[in-house]
Amino acid sequence: MAANFWTxxxxxxxxxxxxxxxxxxxxxxxxxxxxxxxxxxxxxxxxIQKLAQFVKVRQRVxxxxxxxxxxxxxxxxMSEYDPRLVAPxxxxxxxxxxxxxxxARLLVFYIKKLNSDEKYxxxxxxxxxxxxxxLEALNYYLVVFHPYRTLVQLLQDAGINDMxxxxxxxxxxxxTYKMDLVLIHPPYLIALACMYIASVxxxxxxxxxxxxxxxxxxxxxxxxxxxxDFYENYQTISEERVNAAFRKLSFKP
Amino acid sequence: xxxxxxxxxxxxxxxxxxxxNSEKPEWLQQYNLLGKIGEGTYGLxxxxxxxxxTNRGKCVAIKKFKQSKDGDGVSPTAIREIxxxxxxxxxxxxxxxxxxxxxxxxxxxxxxxxxEYDLYEIIRHxxxxxxxxxxxxxxxxxxxxxxNGLNYLHSNWIxxxxxxxSNILVMGDGDEYGVVKIADFGLARIYQAPLxxxxxNGVVVTIWYRAPELLLGAKHYTSAxxxxxxxxxxxxxxxxxxxxxxxxxxxxxxPFQRDQLDKIFKILGHPTLxxxxxxxxxxxxxSDVQHIKAHKYENTGLHSVVHxxxxxxxxxxxxxxLEYDPRKRITAAQALEHEYFRIEPLPGHNALVPNQPGEKIxxxxxxxxxxxxxxxxTTSIQQPPQPVxxxxxxxxxxxxxxxxxxxxxxxxxxxxxxxxxGVMAYNYPSQAGVGDMNPGGMPMxxxxxxxxxxxxxxxxxxxxxxxxxxxxxxKSRRM
Numbered sequence: 001m002a003a004n005f006w007t008x009x010x011x012x013x014x015x016x017x018x019x020x021x022x023x024x025x026x027x028x029x030x031x032x033x034x035x036x037x038x039x040x041x042x043x044x045x046x047x048i049q050k051l052a053q054f055v056k057v058r059q060r061v062x063x064x065x066x067x068x069x070x071x072x073x074x075x076x077x078m079s080e081y082d083p084r085l086v087a088p089x090x091x092x093x094x095x096x097x098x099x100x101x102x103x104a105r106l107l108v109f110y111i112k113k114l115n116s117d118e119k120y121x122x123x124x125x126x127x128x129x130x131x132x133x134x135l136e137a138l139n140y141y142l143v144v145f146h147p148y149r150t151l152v153q154l155l156q157d158a159g160i161n162d163m164x165x166x167x168x169x170x171x172x173x174x175x176t177y178k179m180d181l182v183l184i185h186p187p188y189l190i191a192l193a194c195m196y197i198a199s200v201x202x203x204x205x206x207x208x209x210x211x212x213x214x215x216x217x218x219x220x221x222x223x224x225x226x227x228x229d230f231y232e233n234y235q236t237i238s239e240e241r242v243n244a245a246f247r248k249l250s251f252k253p
Numbered sequence: 254x255x256x257x258x259x260x261x262x263x264x265x266x267x268x269x270x271x272x273x274n275s276e277k278p279e280w281l282q283q284y285n286l287l288g289k290i291g292e293g294t295y296g297l298x299x300x301x302x303x304x305x306x307t308n309r310g311k312c313v314a315i316k317k318f319k320q321s322k323d324g325d326g327v328s329p330t331a332i333r334e335i336x337x338x339x340x341x342x343x344x345x346x347x348x349x350x351x352x353x354x355x356x357x358x359x360x361x362x363x364x365x366x367x368x369e370y371d372l373y374e375i376i377r378h379x380x381x382x383x384x385x386x387x388x389x390x391x392x393x394x395x396x397x398x399x400x401n402g403l404n405y406l407h408s409n410w411i412x413x414x415x416x417x418x419s420n421i422l423v424m425g426d427g428d429e430y431g432v433v434k435i436a437d438f439g440l441a442r443i444y445q446a447p448l449x450x451x452x453x454n455g456v457v458v459t460i461w462y463r464a465p466e467l468l469l470g471a472k473h474y475t476s477a478x479x480x481x482x483x484x485x486x487x488x489x490x491x492x493x494x495x496x497x498x499x500x501x502x503x504x505x506x507x508p509f510q511r512d513q514l515d516k517i518f519k520i521l522g523h524p525t526l527x528x529x530x531x532x533x534x535x536x537x538x539x540s541d542v543q544h545i546k547a548h549k550y551e552n553t554g555l556h557s558v559v560h561x562x563x564x565x566x567x568x569x570x571x572x573x574x575l576e577y578d579p580r581k582r583i584t585a586a587q588a589l590e591h592e593y594f595r596i597e598p599l600p601g602h603n604a605l606v607p608n609q610p611g612e613k614i615x616x617x618x619x620x621x622x623x624x625x626x627x628x629x630x631t632t633s634i635q636q637p638p639q640p641v642x643x644x645x646x647x648x649x650x651x652x653x654x655x656x657x658x659x660x661x662x663x664x665x666x667x668x669x670x671x672x673x674x675g676v677m678a679y680n681y682p683s684q685a686g687v688g689d690m691n692p693g694g695m696p697m698x699x700x701x702x703x704x705x706x707x708x709x710x711x712x713x714x715x716x717x718x719x720x721x722x723x724x725x726x727x728k729s730r731r732m
Contacts, residue, residue, distance in 0.1 A: 004409060
């Protein structure tokens, strides 16, 4: 259902991490590793975020766009669906779904402005064609739930109202979109994990509050560990590694 | 949904960019196209029958969304409708059975379970043909099921925003005979956490069914707007006439509709700040308060208009639906619990067949099918339309769609784009073979299984196909 997460298509479509971390055969044939697969998705997440700042859409639109992109790549290969086209198109589609429609020509304008690399230069027509292919790849499931609303409610419930904590956990939630967590875990658990990390980091004692929650703290801690691992391993995405992956992808046998 | 059609016309996009392609896309080959049943600003609605063995004979209404002319891809309306329909599932809400994409001309198709009747046709049939009121059981069952579907939507934070008789369908022959289906989610919204004020994407709801807070310019309205529309529809089921038939002021971009408000005030009396405290915050109440106050309304009394005793449960329910203050207006959940539904006759699943012995079963007219139009919206010249049994077919278009009455919708697109004449791309008569069709106008027949093959008839001249017995709709319908 559109407003109840537990009966939503989002929940029904949850995947196990092993299902998400699958490099499609076509990409594998070109020598793409799982690391590179993740790296490209992460890089494209950053691109969507940057583009979104120019066309001025809210964070929820960005989050939905990234979720779409990640779902697409659980089903389609990067060889067939060029990430440099899929990413902006996901933002385009998400802007419609989240009622903040952005014109395709505006997107194309900023893509060109942001990227000197010719390989990013797609035209309006390409975006419109890809929009249909993405709708199909998503199997027309477009509702995505995000941790933001829950996070605000949880912070309130925990009696946390200092800006430091709020901003840190909000920022952490943003960063979770650089990973595939949105395809695997319910938004409230992602929100809790981010709060958990933030409170440890800011040395805020939330133990009692967490204990009173009826959630499996092991799951929350596991998600937190994943997030921390991510920070450790991907602190900086080297441009070179991304480019190397794209070179492999564009290889025509 | 669409799972099976991984090829879905992509082959066509690859080898043929022109829509004059005479080959049907793969997805379309699973249907026999029977004709056009509706038209809106976004595109057309077709009736088709599924060929596959498992669903043999099952009909679907296929709503076609054209690529918008302004070069902005799939219309946001279509996106939102798909997004909602893909999540919802309820007995009293129309079911989306498939989505298809035609990559060649970038059009999008939604296939719904087909419902043969709608409240617009049912009400009109009673008014113009039967000449007596609908029986109480039918009224109550229709209303109960409508509320049941609406309660589901509202409890999931969805406002329909465009409830009117033509959007409320009733199933024909089959397991679900006489079951109400709420249709047309083109304007529906999830209102749990909107990124924009609800008023920002256009004035909604056909003027006659539009709630007073909308008419007075409310920015943040609620599911109560749907309940007002249900109240209007309830009254219309009782009297067979629209309750508040205001004349629409089309020129003004703002939602203020003086005549519509006048019509409401005449029957319900003036809203007052005592009864509706937040009235003072509504933009048009402030700006037009002088006009409104200058006018004297002789409160006719709702009960005399709808011919109900002021003490009857039916009247009590109706007046609670037509409560001015949206915060006091009865909710769908409360309405379902109302005494009206606990007294005889009790509402039932099959609204069309009265469960009292001796009551006459009325053969309602089904929604009309224009067999003269192909999937591109061009007029077919290949296959003459078949005569339709008179009395069983009425005029009027659509039902899943805004019919001719799309004037109140936000119009993101220009009128349906016409393809050049002679473009027969997916024209069913020329492709499907005569043997595949049901020449008797299959969806209009109760016993559709065994239709004899009728000889071809001369093509009709009149463009309003199948409008036997009724004047053309374009004039009589203004919503």
